[in-house]
Amino acid sequence: MKAGVVTVLALLLGGILAPVVVAVASADPGTSLHTLVQTRLEASGVEHPVTAVLLNFRAYDTLLEIGVLVVAGITGMSLSRAGARAEPELRSTNTLLHALARWFVPLMLLLAAWLLWAGSHRPGGAFQAGAVLAAAGVMMRLTGLPTAWIAPGPMLRLGLSAGFSVFLLVAAVGALTGRAFLAYPPLLSGPLILVIETLLTLSIGMILLGLYVAAAQRDGADE
Amino acid sequence: MAELLLDVLLVLALLSTASAALLSRDLFRAVVLFIAFGLLLSLSWVRLHAPDLALAEAAIGAGLTGVLLLDAVSHFRGRREVE
Known part of the structure; x- marks a missing residue:
């Protein structure tokens, strides 16, 4: 009975939404934002339109986004129990896993650096590079490689806030100098976009890894 | 023709992984299906000529969200066994 009502409602909503999506997709967009970005691309300091929009034309959105991420990261980590953030014991003696980590972690760091650099002229950028960094960190945690920099301390505080604070500093200096x-x-x-993106990458990687570490299962902590 | 076939297959695979993830009784299975859904979705971003979104989807949508969800599932399991 209940499932039937939900199905009917879902079908009804889908039936209403589908024509709207088709109408929006087929409507004439008027002034194309794509051409607008292309004509101003030279002034942005980067060659890739997506990066130009994210870090220059609509940098305000990116600034707020990283602000939200920093708050989410700090909240998540302060809600975690103290035991969760401690250095994990060597979790497995699986030689294959260790060999894999030894091959993958350096490659992932290299890939993150490349993605960051690629953002200036082709698809890539701070968020993707940060996610790869965080994934490398997750792999290090899982295989028991030392991750002292994610433990509470000055390194963690600096890493979490560096991207947002430098971004805000650049923004404020722009306002103060007229x-x-x-x-x-x-x-x-x-150069400024490159500096901001580099710090954003480090911060995003640290925030995402911090959230993972804060949520990780408590082996032995509460059993 | 080949491209059309690929797109149709992609849409069918997206719909089936999404509904399988939603309908699955086993949470672990649902998370694995969600990760597969994320990877297929990043392929469809590539087909829509949005490589930036595809990268972000693969790295954040499928990768990290999947890891966090797996963590949450194992946390729930531990609690259920204790009770």
């Missing part, structure tokens, strides 16, 4: 909030100096926009 340009708009978040407006980069025209000649420095390329």
Whole structure:
């Protein structure tokens, strides 16, 4: 009975949404944002339109996004029990897993660096690179490689906040020196974006790994 | 023709993994299906010429969210066994 009502409601909603999606997709978009971005791409300091939008034209959204991530990371880590954040014991004696980690972790670090650099002229960027960094960290935790930098301390605090605070600093300096909030100096926009993206990558990697560590199963902690 | 076939297969695979993940009784199985769904979704972003989104989907949507969900499932299991 209940499942039947839910099915009917879902079908009804789907039936209403489908024509709307088709109508939106087939509508004339007017001034194409794509051409607008392409004409201004040279002024942005990077060659890839997506990075130009994320880090320059709509940098405000990215600033708020990393702000939300920092708050989520700090909240998640402070809610975790103290035992969860401690260094894990060597969890497995599986030689294959260790060999795999030894091959994969350096490759993942290299891939993260490449993704970060690629963001200036092709698909890539801080969020993807940060996620790969975090995945490398997860692998290190799982195989019991030392991850002292994620333990509570100055390294963790600095890592969590570096991306957001430097981004905010650049934005505020822009406002204080007479340009708009978040407006980069025209000649420095390329290097500034690279610096912000690098720190964002480190921060995002640390926040995501921190959330993983905070949520990890408590082996022996409460059993 | 081959591209159309690929797209149709992709849509069918997306729909079936999504519904299987939602309908699965076993939570672990649901998470694995969710990860498979995320990887297929990143393929469809590639087909829509959005490689940036595809990268983010594969890394964050499928990878990290999957790991966090697996963690949550193992946490629930431990609690259930204690009770």
